[in-house]
Amino acid sequence: MRTTIVRHQSVMVSYDVVNDWTVVEVDGEVDAHTAPMIREAMIKLLGEGHRHFVLDLGFVTFMDSMGLGVIVAITKRIREHEGSLRIASVSSRMLRIFDLSGMRESYEIYPSAAEATQSAPAPGSLAHWPHPSS
Incomplete structure (x- = not known):
């Protein structure tokens, strides 16, 4: 069951749990105004015991450097x-x-949330972040 955790005029964030992954779907703009809301929502999920996340950006209409920054901040917390x-x-x-910022190699990027959740999460998969594991 999808649960909305942020509802704002320019962004909505909701989540669902699939195969032990917390799939967080962002719909709208990720900018200086909305990025802190997204960050706080993710921190709240971590506080509730969620540990393994898929960040679904399929409905993001705009993302600036603050959006990339919030992804890095969330990654550090996770x-x-x-x-x-x-x-x-x-x-x-x-x-x-992601390419221009040099962040593409640091993340596992999947074509869809369904593909990202096919295999169960492996604890500690961010141990070598921000550098890809070999």
Whole structure:
């Protein structure tokens, strides 16, 4: 059952649990105004015991550097809790942002949330973040 955790005029964030993954779907703009809301929602989920996340960006219409910054901040928090993070449904435009920022190699990026949740999470998969494991 999908639960909404942020509802704002320019962004909505909801989550569902699939195969031990907490799939967080972001719908709308991720910018200086909305990024802190997304960060706080993710921290709340961590506080509730969620550890393994798929960040579904398929409905993101805009993302600036604050959006990338919130992904890094969330990753650090998840890592502190020995969790996992996969990113899903990234548009080609957004994938270019990940490329230009040098962040693409640091994350497991999947074409869809369904593909990202096919295998169960492995604790500590962020142990070598921000560098990809070999």
